[in-house]
Every structure is written in structure tokens, then in C-alpha cells.
Amino acid sequence: MTSTRRLTVPALPISRRPRRRLRHAAQVAAAGVVLITAVGSGSAIAAPPPAAPPPPAPTAAAALGTGTTVFTPATPLAEIQATVDAIYARQVNNQFGTERYALLFAPGTYGTDAQPLHLKVGYYTEVAGLGASPDDVTINGKVEVYNRCLTNADGTPNCIALDNFWRSVSNFHLAVNGKGQDDCRASANFFAVSQASPMRRVDVTGGNLSLQDYCTAGPQYASGGFIADSKADTIINGSQQQWLTRNSSVGNWTNGVWNQVFSGVEGAPSGTAFPSPPYTTLDTTPVSREKPYLFTDASGAYQVRVPAAHTSTRGTSWVQDRTQGRTVALRDFFTATPATSVQQINNALARGKNLLLTPGVYDVDKAIAVKRAGTVVLGLGMATLTATGGTAAMTVADVPGVVVAGVTIDAGARKSPVLLQVGTKNGSHGKGKVDPANPTTLSDVFFRVGGPHVGKADTALEINTDRVLVDHAWVWRADHGEEGFTAGVEGDTDRWNTNTGRDGVVVNGDDVTATGLFVEHFQRYNTTWNGERGTTVLYQNELPYDPPTQADWTRPDGTLGYPGYAVARGVKTHHLYGGGSYVYNRNNPSIVTENGFEAPTTPGVQLQHLLTVNLGAGTTRHVVNGVGGQVDNSNTGTPQYVVAYPAG
Secondary structure, eight states: OOGGGGTSOOOOOSSOOOOOOOOOOOOOSSOSOOOOOOTTOOOOOOOOOTTSOOOOOOGGGGGGOTTEEEEOTTSOHHHHHHHHHHHHHHHTTOTTOSOOEEEEEOSEEEOOSSSOEEEEOOTTEEEEEOSSSGGGEEEEEEEEBOOEEEEOTTSOEEEEOTTOOSEEEEEEEEEEOOTTSOHHHHTEEEBOOOTTOOEEEEEEESSEEESSOTTSSSBOOBOOEEEESOEEEEEEOTTBSEEEEESOEEEEEEOOSSEEEEESOBTOOOOTTTTSSOEEEESSEEEEEOOOEEEEOTTSOEEEEEEOEEEEEOSOHHHHOTTOEEEEEGGGEEEEOTTSOHHHHHHHHHTTOEEEEOSSEEEESSOEEEOSTTOEEEESTTOEEEEOSSSOSEEEOSOSOOEEEEEEEEEOSSOEEEEEEESOTTSSTTTTOSOTTSOEEEEEEEEEESSSSOOEEEEEEEEOSSSEEEEEEEEEEOSSOSSSOOTTSTHHHHHHHHSEEEEEEEEOSSSOEEEEEEEEOOSSOSEEEOSSSEEEEEEEEEOOSOOSSTGGGBOTTSOBSOOSEEEOTTOOOEEEEEEEEEEEOOSOTTOEEEEEEEOOOSTTEEEEEEEEEEEEEOEEEEEETTBSOOBSTTSTTOOEEEEEESOO
């Protein structure tokens, strides 16, 4: 294709190729290298060779941990560019490594019209501004994610964004500047990501924001993601299959693949003609709370802003209500590193401290116990908790207002009954121990069972407390990883019996809301909703790739397979807006699933804009409760839709 790609979006794929099992390049020998500039220091530490020991952290930034870089406007642009390039080179293929990075920008401007800053974001990298408002930090240039260009067995290129996971960008003004790039890339900032890669509080001006990297060779597939509290003129959806844009402002949105969901978005396209075009549009977001963020005050001291919760919101929070919420000084946080014991963390939480998890991988031999109402747990640089002790990695008591944000939770080789438990069974449920105006909130909390290592868990996320908000979660039992299995052959049988994740999300509490819920590959129910008055705004699901036989994927009552999303019998009120369930039974293509979705047939339960789709192997007979057409190998890549269930 010619350079006209910068002006028009190429023909879009209608199917998602199965993810390939990927291995990262040789990992850096020394993890967590410190590359920190103290706020106001005016100098930066250049990236050392991988084997070099980390330099000492300057005092002003030491509280943010090894692996964190704080840039200031006084830092020479060449040094910033060299530092971010070095980190990207380490992380671009480091899909299952242990390195974690936070790249933070103090208030000011970075890059010029003549010399823009071009920053590429790899795995386990957070890029964030340290201003009170996104416009306090301006990056004149690009903050981009490109396709990973791999090679098929026959030598042909395979450029995709399907596995561009685990990274984030937030809280800055991006003045798009493509000077120095070729014509194809000049006019847009490319953010070709898939799950667990949020964009929050970003103000994009001067060019397009493209969610597809159409400047590399094909197939250019991407599987869906999340934008919140952001502003842009033109967004090119490209090949993204499902995407949630929440509480944002958009001048123009172009095209869609299977389902694009807009909730409280100014300028969103109409969703009245679904599925042509495939848009689901809510005028306001039922319950919203923006993610806490780190910033510096007028004296240069670090603070954490904890936004308030709202109902029926629309547009960006930072334009409308900057003052609503609370500010917590960093001194009120206990700052942990991977060397910190769980006992030290729990002692600090018991003393009334909040918790800051600095970048790194934490081996958690018993649960981190959050018991105090209003506690904030904030992770930097994709901080990761691995449940090594056969317990939960974290538990949250039946109290209101807890916020857990920016944390990834991995299962360990010793089976955990649950990875994150919010509330005890029969705890606050129905007993009034909640505050409707201050829900416990999970923002950008991600789960993995398998991937970097063998993982085992009965349930990933269990919610027992009433009035919980889940704002962007990816709950993933791995379909590929570093465990030594061979995808597509007998190794998948080993994966089925070794990486055991029975249930993804179980919601027992009432009045629970999820905005951006992605759950994939679990061996029974991916999501089970037992509570009343639940609401989900965008649900994305892939059924497990690896059941060895139909018997392994048949329920005790003889029903073939488990739905991707199940509302329990007896529930009287529930709403789902925009749901997709995909089937790809690569280990045994003869396997059949009866329904993608199941729910009680009652007027109070409303499921809107549903789809199922075959990705190349396996069969789902119906979209929901025996309604909707079959997807199988005869219609690969072509969804079957149900506009509303029950109909009418």
C-alpha cells in the first residue's frame, strides 16, 4: 500500500487471527534499572548497559522506587530521548519479563516544533504526567505503540497488535508532531494496543489518534482496549474489534469492526442502527470514578489525587470538576518495593497507611489485607503481585471507598482459591456496610493465570461487597506464554491440566457496575453474575482455546460448554451494554458451545448489542439463550448478532 495510508484507513479485516505463542528476546540481565531525575535537578542519568548496576536514586525521587524515571523540563531533550529509547529497546519484545518501568514527566513542555520527543511504549511501561491537570504537561511529539512485526513459519510478515498488552499512558497533553517521521506516520499518533493498555486523562491535539498501526505490513489486527477521561479530535478505530471509550470528548470517530462502545462521550456516534454500524452508545455513564494519579504540588512535593465517584456523567472530568475528590500526601502512603514483606505491608495498612507499590514483581506468600475504609492502593509501572503461597494475593474488607488501581495480579504454581477477594461471603451483602456515594473501586486491575509461569487459581476475582465499581479489568487465563507448552498440539492438553483457572469473575454483591470488563479463556464460567442490579458496559470474552475433549467442556447437567457471560437464575434486574464472546477451539475444533451468553428471561434483565464470532475453530450454536445464529468454520470472522434480549 502507498503513502496514502496517512489519509485513508485501509480495508479492515473482519476476523481476528488467533494469538501466536510468542517468546520475547533475550531479557536484560539486571532488572529494575533506576533512571531517575530528581524534580528540579535539571539533569538525567543516561541509560546504562543492561549488565551495569543501577545508579543511586536522587533523594527527591527515591520514594518512587527503582525502575521509576522522573524527567523535568530542564533535562536535555537528547538525554530524555536516549533514556526512553533504551527502555523501549528492552521492553518491546519482553512480553513475560520481570522488568517494570514508570516514566514520569514533571509539569512543563517536552520537545519543540523543530525537535519533537518521540516516545514508544513497550511492555510493562507506564508513561504519565505529574501535573494536576493533563495540560500541565505537554509532550510535543508522539507517545506511540506500533504493531509487533513477527515472522510466520513460511517467512511472510505477521505485523499485529493482538499481544500489545500491559502498558499505560495518562495525564498529559499530547501535541502530535510527526516531524522526522515518514509520510505515513506523520499525521497520526499510533496507539495500536489490545487488552490491559489503558489511555487515561490524555488531551490529544494537532493530529489524529489511530488505534491501528496501518503503516506496517499486514494483517495489522488488534483486539480491543480502553480510553477514559480523554479528549481528541479524530480517532481512527481501524482494526480494533471491541473498544470502550468512556467519559471523553471526540471530534470524529471513524469506522468499527465488531462493536465499539461509547459511554458518556461527547461527540460519540449514534448507536441506534446497531449492528450497522457496530456502535453501542450510552449518553451518560451510570457510575464512574476516575483513577487516582500522582502529581506534584506547587512546592514540588508528591501528592496523590483520588477523584470522587459520580453517577450519570458525561465528558472529561478534568474540564468539568477538577476540584472534586481528595488529595492525599505521599507521606500518608507506605511505599513498598519487591523486597518488602507482606507482613510489613499489612502492618502499615493496619496503622492507617495507604499503599504505593513501586515498579516490580512482588512474590506474595499471604494476602495483602486491606481493612480500612477509604484505603488507596496505587501501583506504579504495572506493579505485579504473584500469589506464591496458595492464598489470595489481596483481600478487601466489607468497607466502603477502597480504591485499588494500577495493579496486576498473577496466580502462582500453588493453587489459590481466589486471587482478589472484595468483601467476605455473606459480609456486607445486604447489610448496609457500604456508601452508595463512595463505592469500592478497582481501576486498571489485571489478572493472569499462566503466561510468565505456571499459574493455578479457582477464581480470579470475587466480589461479595455491594456497590463496587470495576473500571477496566482484564482477567486472563493464558492462551500462550513461557511455560513450555506447544500451542495447537498435545501441549495444549498439558496447559488445560496445568494452568488451571476455573472461574474468571464471580459477582455476588448487589449494585455492582463494570465499565470495561475483559475476561478470557477460563475453564468454566468466565463471568458469573449472582448479584442484583448489576451493570456492565462493554464485555469482551474469548472462550478457552484448549479444552482437550467435549467431555472436558460439558456441564454436569449435560449442556455443551459454558457461556462467556452468565447472569444467574433468579436475578431479577441486570443490564449489559455491548457484549462479545469469541470461540477458537484450536486444540479440538469439533467442540461445541451451546450459548455465548445466558440470562434469566425476565423484563428486568436486559442484554443489548450482543455478538458471537468464530475465530477459526469450534462452534457456538447461539448468541444468547437459544437465540441468534450459529458461528462455526463456515462463517469464520462474521459475527452473529442479537440487538436486544429479551426482544422488544
